[in-house]
Amino acid sequence: MLSLLVMPASSGDVASVVIRANPDLLIGEITVEQITTTGAQIWWTTNDPTDSWIFYDVVSHSLVEEYAFSSGNADLATRHHIGLSSLTPGTVYHYRIRSTGIDGASALTQDRVFKTLALPPTGGGGGGGGGGGWFYFPIFTSPSPTPTLQPSATPTSRPTLPGGYGTPEVIHGGEASLYINPGTGEMLQSIILLSPNMHAQLFVAQGTVVKVYGSPAARIWIRELTEGEREEVYMSTPPGVFIVFSGTGVACGPEHTTFSPPIRLTFGPIPEREWAELVKMSQSLREAQGKVVSRGDLSDLFVMAGHFNQEAQSIEWYRVYAEVCPDTRTITATIDHFGPRCMIALFVTPGANTPILCEPAIPLYLEGIIITPAATPVQQADYSHVYPILCVLVGLVLIALVAFGVYYYLRNDRKP
Structure with missing residues (x-):
């Protein structure tokens, strides 16, 4: 008899449904890595x-049995690769995993997908010699005018936070009621x-104005x-470009919620193994472009927000502006x-030029504690160059004083 099991899968998944004949046999931790134009691991x-x-x-x-291709081996193991x-470049592939034990018990996953990288766009005449590495990646589906992602620039300047945001309250579970001034819509905490x-x-910093459909918001x-x-x-990732979805993303709401000044969304802290895979993904993309690199570049990570266009029926x-912090293994956007069906996801593309920070720029909740940006140290006046002069004067x-003392003593001693 077959049964259904909902279980955690890879780090980016919420759940993975596995159909199994044996209730004791489980498949998990499914990841697709090292995706290229013609292959995947x-x-x-x-x-x-x-x-x-x-x-x-x-x-x-x-x-x-209806899938056109299969690949595998009969070696018994608990860690599978x-x-x-x-494979065909720029193509979405559907796949299912089946694992069978020595006793004949088997487990079968639901249909899953990954997408191979697209071939680089062909340039006209004279490819030789290096050409400056300029690529333009269209990242909207249909807006007007059509914006492009330029590798040499970030989309906006770094926004500022309202001052004096205080110690934030940490809320678990993914939903929060907001402490709002009902008249102004400003966050009180x-x-x-x-x-x-x-x-x-x-x-969300204290002083941020949070509204939904123009009225103060009650929750996010x-x-x-x-x-x-x-x-x-x-x-929905644009075809024909070197943009790859990392597998990490979130949905946010309510729809049509606005923030002034903007809030910060942070992915992470990302586990070390997954962080290393992001670097490998960057390296694979750079190699696919024909660049000779020893490793990937963390500045290739970037964040995009997706909103559903009802008229075009597409995302x-x-x-959006983002910053990478290697010390905390986080990316903050x-x-x-929040637009209609708002999704925010982490992507990789060579030449994104995302700024890299030495330390977090906002408070973060990491490993059970709140990490706050380091305060700027007060610059103390430097008097070290005065010390030698003072020593000489002293x-x-x-x-x-000694000479005067000697003189005074001798003068008094000579008096009759």
Whole structure:
């Protein structure tokens, strides 16, 4: 008899549904890594030793036997890795994983997706010699005028926070009631709102005006993307460009909520292994562009917000200002509103030139404590160059006093 199990999967997933014949056999920790134009590496784990098989196609099927391609081996293991090759560039692939133990018990995942990288755009004449590395990546689906992502520049200047935001209150669970001045809509208390799985957090500073449809807002929420929403992000990534969805993203609301000044959304702290995979993803993209690199670049990470266009029935993506902090393994973006079906996701593209910080610029909740930006130290006056002169003056005064004492003594001693 088959049964359904909802269980945690990869770090970016909210849940993964596994169909299994044996209630004791589980598949989890599914990740797709090192995606190139023609290949991808897929990892997963099982709680008992099983074989490793992946069934894949460019369309989804209800039966695993209907998938056009398969790859795998009969080696029994609990940590599984299958590499796929000879794939078509810029194509969304559907796949399912099946693992079978020595006793014949098996587990089968639902249909999942990943997208191969697109081939670089072909340039006219004379490719030779280096050409300056300029690429322009369209990142909206249909707005007018059509903006582009220029690798050499960030989208906006760094926004400022209202001063004196105080010690923020940390709120778990992904939803918060706001402490709002009902007349002005200003926040009376700074908050850090954590997503349910703590993969992301919102910082709303005291003094921020929060409104929804023009009236003071009562609440805000944030959660990790569902599997279906992650697939939407994969599918809506513009084709023919070097932009790759990292798998990390959140949904936020309510719709039509505005923030003045903007709030901050932080992805992280990202685990070390996933942080290293982001660097590898950057390196793979740079190599696909023909750049000779020794490693990836953290400035290739960037954040886009997606809003659903009802008329076009599509998601429109635009880049938002963000900053990378390697010390805390976080990426912090600036958000001024939540649009219709607002999704905010982390992407990788060579030449994004995202600023890299040495320390967080806002309060963050990391490992159970609030990390606040370091206060600017007070500059003390430097008198070190005066000390030698003072020593000489003190010495001269002492010598003068001794000489005067000797003179006074001798003069008094000679009196009859």
